Amino acid sequence: MSLLKPFSKLPGLNSANILLVESEEQFQQSLAESLVEETAFTVNVRLAKSLPLPVENEESRPRIDLVVFIINLTSELSLQSAEASLKCLDHRYFLGKVCFMATNARNAATPGERLDAVRKLAASLHCPLLFAEDQTPDGVTNATERLLTILKVAAGLVPMATALYLSNLTRSTVLQDIDQPSFD
DSSP: OOOBOTTSSOOOTTEEEEEEEOSSOSSHHHHHHHHTTOOSSEEEEEEESSSSOOSTTTTTOOOOOEEEEEEETTOHHHHHHHHHHHTTBOGGGGTTOEEEEEEOTTOTTSOHHHHHHHHHHHHHTTOBEEEEOOSSHHHHHHHHHHHHHHHHHHTTOSTTOOHHHHHHHHBOOOHHHHTSOOOO
16 A cells, blocks of 8 residues: 655646545546636546555556545445545645545435534544535536635645645634534
8 A cells, every 4th residue: 555645746837636535426526527627727637436546557647736535424434435545645645735525414314423523534634624515516616616726726826825824724623613512
């Protein structure tokens, strides 16, 4: 098993590479199609069910600027897969190059404990946690816009801004707030 490292390769000119990790691949494909439609800069999207990535094509793999873990809140397997995949990332990715995206937060079947677990995970790693509506085209568009904003900074395409700075501004709530009882 090899760790995915953020600075092992040189960045591409006016391009950004994003890795979408989702165990169930429900939202991943529509989000990927929406991301590549970006015209201001080139967005290369890589898809994975889990990490680690295969070793055989490691030389041809571009530098990954942002890793997004998509977690379906109605599925325990989705959360477990994301937690297991985190171990395959180099610690330097957690300096502003990892993001969590939760889907189905409005679903009545979503247990509150799972939502709290995702919030705690994002807060403990100091990573942004985004919520997305995966059932409507507008929800996919809104999720795409949010990810592109983070991706531009993580790839170094925004002058005078760094991924670590953006991560500090957008990270999930602190653990003290999470320990409060949830509103069920």
